Amino acid sequence: MHIALLTYSTKPRGGVVHTLALAEALAARGNDVAVWTLGRGADTAFFRPVRPEVRVRVVPFAARDGEGVGERIERSIDVMSAALDTDADVVHAQDCISANAALRRGIPVLRTVHHLDAFTTPQLVACHDRAVREPVALLSVSAAVSAEVEGLYGLRPHVIPNGVDASRFAAAAGPDAAPARDRWRSELGDYVLALGGIEPRKGSIDLLEGFARLRASHPCLRLVFGGGETLFDYRDYRAAFDARAAELGIVPTVLGTVDDDALPSLVAAARVLGFVSTKEGFGLAAMEALAAGTTVVARDLPVIREVFGDAVLYASTPEEIAFRIGSALTASGDVDRDAGRRLARAHTWDAAARAHEAFYRDVIGQTSSSGTAAHAPARTR
Structure with missing residues (x-):
């Protein structure tokens, strides 16, 4: 199959990580795969090298001083739509911006809904809504998100769970990677790690409040944030934080974007991963942490229960977060790390790619037989 995967950024956000890993797994199975993305500023490539079998199309997207979030979203859609030129059998968008870019060009597009957000910026609300209602078919990475989409839109996405590069993170916890872990511990000491930056969906202030309750018993413990590159404007939340x-x-x-080669050892060296997002689609960063043998304290959400079961420690309030991190540090509340590693290994990108191929063939067949137009509503799966 000729497959075009669309994403909105070159930075290491969860949906972008998913896009690249899926593209490489699909290409390894003999498909012709291209990935389209916006390259903000001077970006001409993704945050990590991409296997040469995957063709990468980075659409230049220059910064504009004083541009608001809504204007930036609209311009992102316009720029990507104008550049998008593909005759692929399947065009598959991973976010609302790239989905709207394809729709604006009249291209039938599939969409993975990783999670649903509540936006207030009008352009984002419209982008989000159209990118659920108008694709020819929908996917999600968990049953919980699929059910949420059905409840709000009457459309039930087909579920294909994420893969995870478990061996990469397991290796970061092994003896050969001890020097890399030691470098992080030398720089940071004992630390609780959060990935994805400081933003509302990540529950960063709740994690901060929980961490504050640990200072008396763990005065040398540090709170570390990695990642956080986004098109959206979270300045008010960051100021409150x-x-x-x-x-x-x-x-x-606050480390900002972490080099991809250094990320596994950063995760493996952490005492705990604080994963207290208020919304998630799957929890890829938490699954990577389990692969590295790092204890995860996660917010008690239906999607986390679905994906992780008993492999993580659950907490929702700052008091619970403090208690769970504290128990993990003293091993009294530890989980079965081997079970976590097995869970991570069970989620492979090859399995995800095979499931996507089957879904693509089904959609192509149904579209061909029904003569589905570019702007037909997404089918319930």
């Missing part, structure tokens, strides 16, 4: 951190007398370490 910084103000609360100052009130609590906490100075978090």
Whole structure:
């Protein structure tokens, strides 16, 4: 099959990581795969090398001073739509921006809904809504998100779980990677790690509040944030986070985007991964942490229960977060790490690619037999 996968960024966000891994797995199975993305600023490539079998199309997207979030979203759609030129058998978008770009060009598009967000910016609301209602078919990476989409839109996406590069993160916990872990511990000491930046969906302030309750019993413990590259504007939330951190007398370490080669050892060296998002589609970062043998404290959400079962420690309030991190640090609340590693190994990108191939063939067959137009509503799966 000729497959075009669309994403909105070159940065290491969860949906982008998913896009690249899926593209490589599909290409390894003999498909012709191209990945289209926006290259903001001077970006001309993704955050990591992509296997040469996958063709990469980075659409230049220059920064504009003073541009608001809504304007930036609209321009992102316009720029990507104008550049998108593909006769692929399947065009598969991973986010609302790239889905809208294809729809605006009149291209029938499939869409993976990784999670549903509640936006207030009008352009984002419209982008999000159209990218659920108008694709020819929908996917999600968990049954919980699929059910949420059905409840709000009356359309039930087909579920294909994420894969995970478990061997890469397991290797970061092995003896050969000890020097890399030691470098992080030398720089950071004992630390609780959060990935994805400081933003509302990640529950960053709740994690901060929970961490503050641990200082008396763990005075040398540090709170570390990695990642956080996004098109969206979370300045108000970040200001609230910084103000609360100052009130609590906490100075978090904010690493920003972490080099892809260094990420596994950063995860493996952490005492705990704080994964207290208020919304998730699957929880790829948490699954990578389990592969590395790192204990995960996660918010108690239906999707996390579905994907992780008893492999993580659950907490929702700052008090619960503090208790669970504290118990993990003392091993009294530890989970079965071998079970976590087995769970991570069970989610392979090859299995995800095979499931996508079957879904693509089904959609192509149904579209061909029904003469589905470019703007037909998404089918319930």
